[in-house]
Amino acid sequence: MAEKELRRNMAVLPIGTVRKLTDLTDRQIRYYEAQGLITPARTASNQRMYSLNDIDRLLEIKDYLLVGDSIANIKRIYAKQAQHESDNISAHQARQALQSEFLNLVGFKVNQNRKGL
C-alpha cells in the first residue's frame, strides 16, 4: 500500500507532458511552483520533473481557481493539509511504539526464536 504512493510520487514527467495533461501553459505551471503550490523535482540538468501527484495537484489548483479561489487561499488549504498529514504520521508512529511495547510485555520476541514456527 505504501509502494503505490511511492510510485505516485516519482517525478518522471517533463513539463511538456504536464502541459498537455493539464491544459495549463508552461508559464502557469512554473508560476504555481513559484507560489509554492507544487514542488517538482529537478534533474541534474535543472529540468523540472513532475509526478502523478503533481499532475493531480495542478488539476486541483485549476479547479480551485476556476471556482474563484485565490492563490493565497489555495496555499493555505495545502498548508493545513500538510499539517494533518504529519499528525497522521505521528499517530502511526505512536501506534507502532505501543504495539512494540505490548509485544515485549507479553513476552513475544519479534524476529527471534523463529525455529518453532
Place this chain on the structure above:
DNA sequence: CTTCTTACA
C-alpha cells in the same frame, strides 16, 4: 527540439 531564466513597447 525542449526547457530554463529573466525581463517588459
Place this chain on the structure above:
DNA sequence: TGTAAGAA
C-alpha cells in the same frame, strides 16, 4: 499571464 531573448 503572454511573450521574447539567450543559454543549456
